[in-house]
Amino acid sequence: MKYIDKLRNSGLRPTKQRLQICEVLFNTEKTFHFTINELEQKIKDKIDCKISLATVYNTVHAFEKKGYLKQIPINSNQTYFDTNVTDHHHFYDLKDQKLIDLENSDVGPINIKKKINGKRIKSVEVLVKLED
Amino acid sequence: MKYIDKLRNSGLRPTKQRLQICEVLFNTEKTFHFTINELEQKIKDKIDCKISLATVYNTVHAFEKKGYLKQIPINSNQTYFDTNVTDHHHFYDLKDQKLIDLENSDVGPINIKKKINGKRIKSVEVLVKLED
DNA sequence: ACCTACTTTATAATGATTCTAAATAAGTGT
DNA sequence: ACACTTATTTAGAATCATTATAAAGTAGGT
Numbered sequence: 001m002k003y004i005d006k007l008r009n010s011g012l013r014p015t016k017q018r019l020q021i022c023e024v025l026f027n028t029e030k031t032f033h034f035t036i037n038e039l040e041q042k043i044k045d046k047i048d049c050k051i052s053l054a055t056v057y058n059t060v061h062a063f064e065k066k067g068y069l070k071q072i073p074i075n076s077n078q079t080y081f082d083t084n085v086t087d088h089h090h091f092y093d094l095k096d097q098k099l100i101d102l103e104n105s106d107v108g109p110i111n112i113k114k115k116i117n118g119k120r121i122k123s124v125e126v127l128v129k130l131e132d
Numbered sequence: 133m134k135y136i137d138k139l140r141n142s143g144l145r146p147t148k149q150r151l152q153i154c155e156v157l158f159n160t161e162k163t164f165h166f167t168i169n170e171l172e173q174k175i176k177d178k179i180d181c182k183i184s185l186a187t188v189y190n191t192v193h194a195f196e197k198k199g200y201l202k203q204i205p206i207n208s209n210q211t212y213f214d215t216n217v218t219d220h221h222h223f224y225d226l227k228d229q230k231l232i233d234l235e236n237s238d239v240g241p242i243n244i245k246k247k248i249n250g251k252r253i254k255s256v257e258v259l260v261k262l263e264d
Numbered sequence: 265a266c267c268t269a270c271t272t273t274a275t276a277a278t279g280a281t282t283c284t285a286a287a288t289a290a291g292t293g294t
Numbered sequence: 295a296c297a298c299t300t301a302t303t304t305a306g307a308a309t310c311a312t313t314a315t316a317a318a319g320t321a322g323g324t
Contacts, residue, residue: 013290013301036280052304057281071207073259077312078280079207091248106246112260114238116223119262126258127205128244130251145321147271168311184273189312209281210311 002027010066017051021059025069031084033072033099036060039081072099073125089126102128134159142198149183153191157201163216165204165231168192171213204231205257221258234260 003022007014024042034042040056060081063069072080074092080099089107091100110124135154139146156174166174172188192213195201204212206224212231221239223232242256 015289015302017303054282054305055303058302073206075203075205075211091246091251093248093251094254100248102244102246106244108241108243108245110242110258111240112234112238113240114223114234116225116232116262119223119225119264122226122261122263124258124260126242126256128256129254130248131254132251145270147320149272186274186313187272190271 006068010068012062012066017055018059018062020047020049020051021056021063023047025063025083031082031101033080033082035078035080037078074099074127087123089128091128091130093130095130095132102126138200142200144194144198149187150191150194152179152181152183153188153195155179157195157215163214163233165212165214167210167212169210206231206259219255221260223260223262225262227262227264234258 003019003026004014006022007018012018021039021043024039024046036053036056039060040051040053043051043056060069064071064081067085068083070082070085072082072090074080074090076097082099084101086104088104089102091102092098093100107126110126112121112124135151135158136146138154139150144150153171153175156171156178168185168188171192172183172185175183175188192201196203196213199217200215202214202217204214204222206212206222208229216233218236220236221234223234224230225232239258242258244253244256
């Protein structure tokens, strides 16, 4: 199975639930954005057996910690995740509450001139809010 | 009183509570970041009488809608607000969970090349995550 | 002073997320 | 295969920020 090694290599036991969540998250051409509730719905649609909501939370957080998912910094009552973990940015359509990917080439290079002593830059994320 | 006109001009009645919250938010040299709970604490420290938590929420949201406050897009269990409503960006220190202002001059100009049909760019916000 | 619409308030409700502790499954050595 | 240890799953409870409710209070105009 294609995700067993991926999980083992990061010290996660390849359980049935995790493998099924991998199928939903990573077995697609396109990357996508999701909230936990949307993911749970997708799992229900795709898979016969039921996975506990707690497991969905556990797994998403485990995958995030291992770098297979990213949180998208945005103000919403729910947390948004992204299966695209490459460096990129987002449009956020305020009216439709929809996220749209911005490739790095869509945004000029960003040069942070200020330095903070003893700290390294981990990521630079741009959120472009859209209105009609 | 210095905030009465500000409130009246935006269609908000200058109530005692709103004026006191104005004092806490805007009567300082420096702008600052806060959560609702931090603001409530500040109000308690600065003011004799008590303002209901619901009023703090109501007022902050009213001020945000009028453009006197901005939400900062960041993933946290609490919503962060900023009294600095000019265009600028933020460092987020992951370890200390602290926000630091980045002036526009600290970040090169950002040129968004992609256009979305029928939508205008309302804001461009950069979040730079810091680690040790 | 009176009226109307807005505001405040305490409290309840909501809802996403996290916690708990018991049951289950995976990995390891024999 | 078996026993043993440790990780994982799970249902349900707990937490906590935020929003809703509805009754009491206040501002501004007439």
